[in-house]
Amino acid sequence: MVEPSVPVAVTETVKRVQQLLRVKNDKVSVAASPITGLYEVVIGGEVIYISADGRYFVTGNIFESKSRRNLTDEKRGELRVAALNALKDAELVVFAPETETRHTINVFTDVDCAYCSKFHNEVPELNKAGIKVRYLAFPRAGVGSKTYNTMVSVWCAEDQQQAMTDAKARREVKPATCENPVAQQYELGQRIGITGTPAMVLSDGELVPGYVPAKKLIAYLQQKSMPFSQPRQ
16 A cells, blocks of 8 residues: 555566566555655565665664654554454464453464473463463474475364474374465464574564563563553552
8 A cells, every 4th residue: 555645766666676586466655754855665564764865775763863763663553453463363373361351462482492381380370370371382493394294284283282292202102194274374474574493573563572471471461461550660
């Protein structure tokens, strides 16, 4: 989507950048940025800025000086939220609380990742605290790897939750195949900035890379949900 006020020079540069980044069939949006003379371009999951004359494009973060808000990262967060909200629970391996869900986290995971296994051992504690865990596949070795095939078997298992638990405990998972989203989720992760596992995307789009102990994560989510008027500890 390109706003009518965007100069032709900018749209022409967008096309060249799209070829440079080898991005195909992705939606591209172009709009005025917070800085006069720069246009914000969302392309292939990336946020870049192009000068009004189309001569320059830059990557990096734009900060609002008074509030110190990272406006670029906020935009990336919006993109993550839109991408993940489009996924239904049926496409993921979900561990949900038995009672009220207070928070939802999306976790890109690899069944052969030691810290992913450590995180998974704490999922019952997260569920008890009202946190719903939605797992997405991110086999770091890539599509076609041994890990990828194991994750396909997890997604195709009759009991996905037990298969996930078995895989992360290094127990054998019965080989299975079906129509599955493992490759698509791996590609999605790459597109929105996932580089390792575990990697969590919170409900507001914040990306939290690496392992976070359950107690620390629970406290952080509770803090984020506090009203702005309430002093934080």
